[in-house]
Amino acid sequence: MATLGELERSVMDLLWDSAxxxxxxxxxxxxxxxxxxGAGKDLAVTTVLTVLSRLEAKDFVNRDRDTRPHxxxxxxxxxxxxAELMHEVLGAAPDREAVLARFVGQVSPSEVAALRRMLDGK
Amino acid sequence: MATLGELERSVMDLLWDSAxxxxxxxxxxxxxxxxxxGAGKDLAVTTVLTVLSRLEAKDFVNRDRDTRPHxxxxxxxxxxxxAELMHEVLGAAPDREAVLARFVGQVSPSEVAALRRMLDGK
DNA sequence: GAATAGTTCTACACGATGTAGAAGACGGAA
DNA sequence: TTCCGTCTTCTACATCGTGTAGAACTATTC
Structure with a gap:
């Protein structure tokens, strides 16, 4: 998967945060x-559209061309x-379990508890 | 943390795989x-050295300048x-637990078991 | 049909990365 | 001690992704 730049990420955040x-x-x-x-940026609309097009090309956003402002x-x-990004990282490692071990070792206590619950729910 | 390019990553892999x-x-x-x-690349040694220097600048490798071939x-x-990369991804999300939930949901059964053991060992 | 609002095309700068030659430094052989 | 071969550093350039936006084109609406 392609990685996102700073601005691309900000745009995605807006979309993700919007219902x-x-x-x-x-x-x-x-x-x-x-x-x-990523706030405080005063960009031209064309800039935003360019970014959105690129995000669309990368399949990060869907565009509805039927409405007038798309x-x-x-x-x-x-x-x-x-989650996919994390799996991608994990998938790139030959020693998956070792990575998981390290990872778990640095998770906060509350999240450890959450993880336990999640595992039990499976 | 800086991300690694293709070649940089290959070099790191060699170093990681070497005792x-x-x-x-x-x-x-x-x-x-x-x-x-990443094999099959026939590169000049200078190329490799450039990459190594960059990796050194990013603190991914240590160089011993006291031996003659460094x-x-x-x-x-x-x-x-x-693991750090994974934490980085996780840290960039506001809804950490949701991400963890997704993540765990896609882990293979054997790794789920491993995770349980790891959590119990804490 | 003309003004207006929105979209697409085209373009450029900049930084990271891949790639390597030329030039400099160093250590051993003669 | 000088020279040679080896290794390192400097410098350079192409390419690609990203940020940024004007110019030109299209559709809407009055």
């Missing part, structure tokens, strides 16, 4: 007066994306 | 007639590196 699809303009505004990370939505949830 | 430190020449040969991934060794184990 419904967004227009390029809305995303532009989100980046400008946004509350989340609508963009994330094609995957953030959690799914992140 | 002891390697010279630039050895790495060059490893890349050429190597068994592992010796290079990975500064971290692969498992540690991979």
């Amino acid at each position: 419904d699809a967004l227009t390029a303009g809305a995303i532009r505004d989100g980046l400008a007066h946004g509350n989340a990370a 609508l963009f939505r994330a094609s995957t949830s953030r959690a799914a994306h992140m | 002891d430190a390697l010279t630039a020449g050895a790495i060059r040969d490893g890349l050429a007639h190597g068994n592992a991934a 010796l290079f060794r990975a500064s971290t184990s692969r498992a540690a590196h991979m």
Whole structure:
């Protein structure tokens, strides 16, 4: 999977945090007066559209071309994306269990508990 | 942490797979007639040295300048590196537990068992 | 049909990476 | 002690991904 740049990531965050699809303009505004990370950027709408096109090419967003301001939505949830990234890292290692061991060793106690619950639920 | 390119990664793999430190020449040969991934590349030694220097700058390798052909060794184990990468991904998510849940949901059964053991050992 | 709002094309700068020659430094052989 | 071969450092360039946006084109609406 392709990695995301800073700006691409900010755009994805906006989409992920938004329940419904967004227009390029809305995303532009989100980046400008946004509350989340990567805010404060005052970009041209074309810039945002370029980024969105690239994200679309990478299958990170779906674009609805039937509405006039096109609508963009994330094609995957953030959690799914992140989990996939983690699996990708893990998959690139020959010594998977060793990696898992290290990984678990650094998880916070509360998350350890959460992990236990998750494992039990399987 | 900086991400590694293709070639950089191949070099790291050689270092990770080697018990002891390697010279630039050895790495060059490893890349050429190597068994592992990224093999078949017939590069100039200077190329390898450039890559090694960059890896050194990124603190991925340590260089021993006291021996004549300098010796290079990975500064971290692969498992540690991979685990850190995974934590990095996880840390970039606001909904950490959701990500963990997804992640665990896709781990193979044998690894689930391993995870249980690891958690119990804490 | 003209103004307006939105989209696509094209373009450029910049940094990371892959790649290596030329030039410099160093250690051993003569 | 000088020279030679080996190894390292410097410098350089191409390419690719990303950030950034103007110019030109298209569709909508009055």
